[in-house]
Amino acid sequence: MLIVRYVLLAAGLSMDCFAISITNGMCRVKRRLLTAAACALCYGLFQGALTCIGYGAGSAFAERVSSAGHYIAFVLLMFSGVKMLISQEQQEVSELSAAAVFFSAFATSLDALTVGVSLCALSADIITIAAVIAGVTFLLCLVGFLVGSRAGRHLGRYAGIFGGCVLILLALRVVLQRQ
Secondary structure, X not given: OHHHHHHHHHHHHXXXXXXXXXXXXXXXXXXXXXXXXXXXXXXXHHHHHHHHHHHHHOHHHXXXXXXXXXXXXXXXXXXXXXXXXXXXXXXXXXEOOHHHHHHHHHHHOHHHHHHHHHHHHOOOOHHHHHHXXXXXXHHXXXXXXXXXXXXXXXXXXXXXXXXXXXXXXXXXXXXXXXX
């Protein structure tokens, strides 16, 4: 039952993406379903691609990738969270930007990079695993976005504050995990 293990690995890797997708769903967007699918696709592609890149880098770079990756993720998530909090003061409901999705997709996928290095050491079937990771991440992020969309309507102007706080907490978690 390797596929069950792959799905569990993918679900674990995509929890940060799921949480951010909820906050993304709370933002003001024009084509909600299309935006949800595009965001979910971005997160899924980053998770799958960085797993493959980590696999390709192999164990020779494992220490460098894992140590620098956490700090890069911290900076990107913290920046996105603070920016969301600041923009919240300027408007009633924050708008979702492509740059915010791109940076958060990259930042949350750095764990996938280190997992890819580990999978290299195990000589795992990277194509199947990366496809499962990308697919599960896509589905979870799509659901997260739609859940956030509903919550955002009820929370109104507090949605941006909530989203910014979630990003900051994720950034702090990344740093605290390293210690």
